[in-house]
Amino acid sequence: MAKSDDGIHILQGLLVFGNVVIGMCGIALTAECIYFVSDPHGLYPLLEGTENKDIYAGAWIGIFVGFALFALSILGIIGVIKADRTLLLLYIILMLITYAFEMASCITAATHRDFLTPNFFLKQMLERYQKSGTGNNNGKSVDETWDNLMLQNKCCGVHGPSDWQEYTSAFRVKHNDADFPWPRNCCVMNAQGSPVNLDGCKLGVSGYYNSNGCYDAILGPMNAHAWGVAWFGFAILCWTFCVLLGTMFYWSRIDY
Amino acid sequence: INYTPTLASADLGGLITASTFVLEQPRCVFGDFPSEDIWLVVALPGAVNDFNNSLAPGTPERAFQEFPNATPAYMTLNTTLFNYPCPKTPEDITVLRVGSETSCANDASRPTCNGPLPSPGTYRVKFLAWNGSGPVAETRWSAPITLRTVKQPSSITVMGSGHSAGMIALTTILSILFAILLAGLLAMLVFWGSDTCGGSSSFSKPEAVSVRKYNTHHVYDQPAARL
Numbered sequence: 001m002a003k004s005d006d007g008i009h010i011l012q013g014l015l016v017f018g019n020v021v022i023g024m025c026g027i028a029l030t031a032e033c034i035y036f037v038s039d040p041h042g043l044y045p046l047l048e049g050t051e052n053k054d055i056y057a058g059a060w061i062g063i064f065v066g067f068a069l070f071a072l073s074i075l076g077i078i079g080v081i082k083a084d085r086t087l088l089l090l091y092i093i094l095m096l097i098t099y100a101f102e103m104a105s106c107i108t109a110a111t112h113r114d115f116l117t118p119n120f121f122l123k124q125m126l127e128r129y130q131k132s133g134t135g136n137n138n139g140k141s142v143d144e145t146w147d148n149l150m151l152q153n154k155c156c157g158v159h160g161p162s163d164w165q166e167y168t169s170a171f172r173v174k175h176n177d178a179d180f181p182w183p184r185n186c187c188v189m190n191a192q193g194s195p196v197n198l199d200g201c202k203l204g205v206s207g208y209y210n211s212n213g214c215y216d217a218i219l220g221p222m223n224a225h226a227w228g229v230a231w232f233g234f235a236i237l238c239w240t241f242c243v244l245l246g247t248m249f250y251w252s253r254i255d256y
Numbered sequence: 257i258n259y260t261p262t263l264a265s266a267d268l269g270g271l272i273t274a275s276t277f278v279l280e281q282p283r284c285v286f287g288d289f290p291s292e293d294i295w296l297v298v299a300l301p302g303a304v305n306d307f308n309n310s311l312a313p314g315t316p317e318r319a320f321q322e323f324p325n326a327t328p329a330y331m332t333l334n335t336t337l338f339n340y341p342c343p344k345t346p347e348d349i350t351v352l353r354v355g356s357e358t359s360c361a362n363d364a365s366r367p368t369c370n371g372p373l374p375s376p377g378t379y380r381v382k383f384l385a386w387n388g389s390g391p392v393a394e395t396r397w398s399a400p401i402t403l404r405t406v407k408q409p410s411s412i413t414v415m416g417s418g419h420s421a422g423m424i425a426l427t428t429i430l431s432i433l434f435a436i437l438l439a440g441l442l443a444m445l446v447f448w449g450s451d452t453c454g455g456s457s458s459f460s461k462p463e464a465v466s467v468r469k470y471n472t473h474h475v476y477d478q479p480a481a482r483l
Contacts (some may be wrong), residue, residue: 108422119412177273
């Protein structure tokens with residue numbers, strides 16, 4: 001009797017510990033997803049115009065799942081200590097529902113990350129940057145995002161300034177090729193925000209224009225976002241899986 | 257003159273665009289003609305063979321605005337030898353950008369405009385020294401220069417989702433884990449059902465009571481020890 005008593009106490013201890021970890025991870029997940037949804041790099045407008053913003057849906061689900069995990073972990077701790085079968089059954093069922101939601105979030109984030117290829121951004125940039133005649137906020141945000149991106153990261157286009165040369169674009173419709181082989185923001189700027197050497201920039205003299213592409217600057221934060229939501233969520237779910245199995249086993253042993 | 261105009265160095269990003277191109281300046285070429293105007297002739301390849309070099313620059317037959325419809329060649333970018341000093345200092349970028357003047361492209365009063373080339377077709381150029389009444393020297397014709405033809409953005413194929421290995425692994429593992437949990441839940445519910453049928457939970461209740469009995473034993477023991 002003493003032996004199984006100890007065994008049950010150890011199991012209880014482990015389950016309480018497991019639930020504490022779940023609770024803390026839940027809060028961490030909520031914080032992380034709030035960070036991603038707040039879009040610190042200002043890249044959301046690039047996705048907004050297309051049909052591919054579901055990577056943010058994954059983060060939104062993550063916020064609520066994190067809260068749910070925290071609340072359920074408290075319920076679990078109470079249930080384990082009190083050894084109450086009904087409470088634990090409720091805990092397991094609610095946890096499974098939360099588990100399903102978190103699974104959806106992880107898979108969505110991981111899947112939609114795969115859509116973010118260079119060509120995806122290239123096509124969108126060519127079609128929307130500097131598109132005249134857009135009175136709606138949508139078009140303007142794309143312009144601002146690309147301008148900021150090119151200025152802050154000292155880059156040009158997706159693959160490089162040759163993007164503007166190889167394809168026609170909304171930008172090309174608005175600005176002729178001789179004066180603007182590529183947007184002004186591709187030029188190296190001085191402290192006042194104007195090009196250091198405009199002719200050098202138009203000629204393409206290295207040192208007066210940015211010859212590298214912006215794809216890396218876009219993909220870095222997007223990757224962090226997607227992997228943060230998907231793989232952290234995956235880790236939490238693996239841990240939750242173990243705790244839930246333990247809880248089910250404990251539940252079946254309660255009134256030993 | 258035994259000189260062929262060439263494009264500038266290839267590490268200029270804007271060497272050839274859709275309507276401009278960049279030539280090397282003809283340094284150390286026109287040394288014998290210090291006071292003549294040196295013009296650049298831009299022509300369609302078909303006009304090279306019967307090119308009449310005595311047509312004066314600035315006339316309608318050599319006007320930029322008439323190119324390429326009414327005239328197969330135009331002359332522009334006139335300067336004197338003063339602007340092409342010899343020898344050339346190696347660090348300087350000595351180039352001529354053909355097509356950089358957009359303001360006069362449609363201005364018929366500026367026939368010698370260095371306007372943007374109207375189409376991405378092929379062109380050939382040469383330099384011509386002119387002394388006011390006729391040509392005095394000219395270089396060879398350059399190799400054909402073809403400008404960029406641009407593609408439509410709709411031709412860009414946005415690659416339809418190649419699923420990465422990570423995403424497939426993640427989905428598979430999570431699905432398996434979820435399936436195991438659901439199976440566990442089912443087992444639990446079946447177990448619970450059989451429990452109430454077997455009535456073992458009712459058996460466990462007395463056991464709990466008996467444990468308490470043991471506890472009370474201990475409680476009674478202690479006052480006995482004190483006594």
